[in-house]
Amino acid sequence: MGTDYLGRDVLVGILYGGRATLAVGATAALLSIFIGISLGAYAGYYGGMIDEVLMRVTEFFQVLPALLFAMVFVTLFSPTLTTIALAIGAVSWPGVARLTRGEFLKLKQMEFVTAERAIGSKNQRIIWCVILPNALAPLIVSATMSVGVAILFSAGLDFLGLGDPNSMSWGLMIGASRDHILEAWWPVTFPGVAIFVTVLSVSLIGDGLNDALNPKLRER
Numbered sequence: 164m165g166t167d168y169l170g171r172d173v174l175v176g177i178l179y180g181g182r183a184t185l186a187v188g189a190t191a192a193l194l195s196i197f198i199g200i201s202l203g204a205y206a207g208y209y210g211g212m213i214d215e216v217l218m219r220v221t222e223f224f225q226v227l228p229a230l231l232f233a234m235v236f237v238t239l240f241s242p243t244l245t246t247i248a249l250a251i252g253a254v255s256w257p258g259v260a261r262l263t264r265g266e267f268l269k270l271k272q273m274e275f276v277t278a279e280r281a282i283g284s285k286n287q288r289i290i291w292c293v294i295l296p297n298a299l300a301p302l303i304v305s306a307t308m309s310v311g312v313a314i315l316f317s318a319g320l321d322f323l324g325l326g327d328p329n330s331m332s333w334g335l336m337i338g339a340s341r342d343h344i345l346e347a348w349w350p351v352t353f354p355g356v357a358i359f360v361t362v363l364s365v366s367l368i369g370d371g372l373n374d375a376l377n378p379k380l381r382e383r
Contacts, residue, residue: 164349167343167347168343168347173350176331177336177354179331180332180335181333181361183244183331184317184358184361185314185361187244187247187251187332188313188317189313190245190248191247191248191251191252191316191317192252192255192306193252194249194252195256195313196256196259196302196305198259199257199258199260199262199305200259200295200302202217202256202263203259204267206218206221206264207264207265207266208267208286208289209286210268218264221257221260222257224256224257227254230320232250233250233253233254233316236249236254237250242326242327242328247317250320251313251316251320252313255316259306259309262302263298266301266302267294275293276289299376303376304369304372304376305369307365307366307368307372308365308366308369311361311366314358314362314365315358315362318337318358320334321334321337321338322338323338324338326338333354333355337354
């Protein structure tokens with residue numbers, strides 16, 4: 164794959180930079196899923212004023228330009244891998260929250276939930292031990308999609324120079340070599356291909372999980 168303008172091996176950079184890129188993507192996705200499921204579960208289960216307040220908060224974050232908000236967050240704090248993961252996770256949870264709320268609104272009317280209430284189960288047990296396990300199928304698919312989105316966000320921040328300069332990543336490799344793309348295309352192209360293949364693979368995994376966990380699709 165050649166070398167970049169500083170003589171650094173591009174293949175080694177892709178292999179080494181994959182650690183930081185995938186770590187940020189997975190961490191940001193986990194944070195996004197945690198926030199989204201927590202807010203969506205309480206909003207869908209309790210309804211009323213709690214639902215109104217949590218959904219207004221969700222809509223506020225949903226209308227914000229996610230990349231711009233992440234850029235401001237990273238700029239205000241030191242651009243480390245942890246800060247980048249927190250910034251991406253903090254702006255990418257509204258979709259998960261809405262999906263979780265919809266599942267809880269549907270499932271809380273089911274007979275098995277009514278039976279749990281009848282035997283005196285507390286709300287927390289019903290939310291986390293009864294309804295959530297039955298709502299996991301679409302949420303697992305959403306989690307895989309969140310990993311791909313987080314990887315793209317991380318690459319975008321690194322490309323704009325807002326990533327951790329001390330950690331090699333695919334976005335940083337593209338950003339560092341963009342001024343020399345007319346003389347040497349490979350230091351930009353190969354990291355871009357790595358991002359494309361990784362995000363595509365994660366998306367295909369999500370589609371496969373959707374087929375495996377959806378009973379209607381499984382029958383086909």
